[in-house]
């Protein structure tokens with residue numbers, strides 16, 4: 001790293017499925033000439049997210065050992081320190097937090113840790129808001145905090161809502177965070193000039209939201225009703241049964257299923273099937289061919305409220321070919 005140069009940091013936050021990875025991909029594709037280091041934190045012990053991020057020359061580091069906000073003094077600082085020590089120049093760091101965290105501890109890391117504050121500077125905290133599903137989560141702690149800490153709010157998925165809903169959403173968000181700039185997007189499509197290099201992060205506004213940000217130690221209690229399960233199995237699945245199982249999940253469990261995504265090894269399909277879902281919205285496509293050194297297998301992560309692992313496993317077993 002070049003001595004003395006401050007590295008800008010963009011923090012991407014937003015509830016499960018709001019469009020963070022979609023935005024990250026847009027950003028990376030648009031900024032090919034820059035050397036961007038990406039830090040991704042997953043909720044749950046799986047790396048599906050990094051598989052969904054476009055492959056570019058950027059370095060992608062994952063934190064899988066739990067929640068970024070609870071490990072913030074550990075893993076995140078270690079990763080950042082490693083980045084500082086690298087020879088190669090880093091133009092920017094983008095941190096994609098899991099949909100389940102309050103971004104305050106991540107912000108704190110850059111303000112309170114002396115070494116970090118010398119080398120890094122928060123450029124902006126961008127919060128993605130799922131225009132369709134946010135209403136189901138506004139009474140939960142994390143989405144409200146994510147909105148409150150943003151200096152830029154991307155009101156995403158406007159293709160799925162009416163103009164009236166858009167207006168109501170705008171009023172709701174303005175009441176939760178009057179300082180942030182708001183941009184409406186579909187598939188997080190926005191000129192990246194609007195997103196980065198703006199230095200829109202303003203600690204004074206943030207302190208209005210969280211007066212103890214610079215003094216408090218972190219006590220984050222995860223909502224125990226929200227759980228994450230991963231199912232991994234290499235045995236092939238039957239297409240027809242998979243379709244039936246997912247139809248059931250989406251229709252009957254959609255409300256409880258905040259986020260589900262994964263890769264499926266289906267007997268009748270030569271390539272892996274990559275799918276994602278947010279509540280009752282579900283989409284799947286064929287992914288790139290299995291490579292020779294890849295084990296053909298399925299891996300699914302379910303994140304949701306009061307999910308029953310046994311029932312999910314039973315459903316999965318039903319799908320075996």
Ligand SMILES: Nc1nc2c(ncn2[C@@H]2O[C@H](COP(=O)(O)OP(=O)(O)OP(=O)(O)O)[C@@H](O)[C@H]2O)c(=O)[nH]1
Nearest residue numbers: 016017018019020021022099156157186187188276
């Ligand atoms: N209809 C519609 N779908 C969208 C839009 N933006 C993203 N999606 C889809 O919503 C799903 C979730 O998008 P992601 O970008 O993976 O969301 P995320 O916030 O990274 O999700 P997590 O990391 O799991 O919290 C994907 O299937 C996207 O293709 C949008 O504007 N409109």
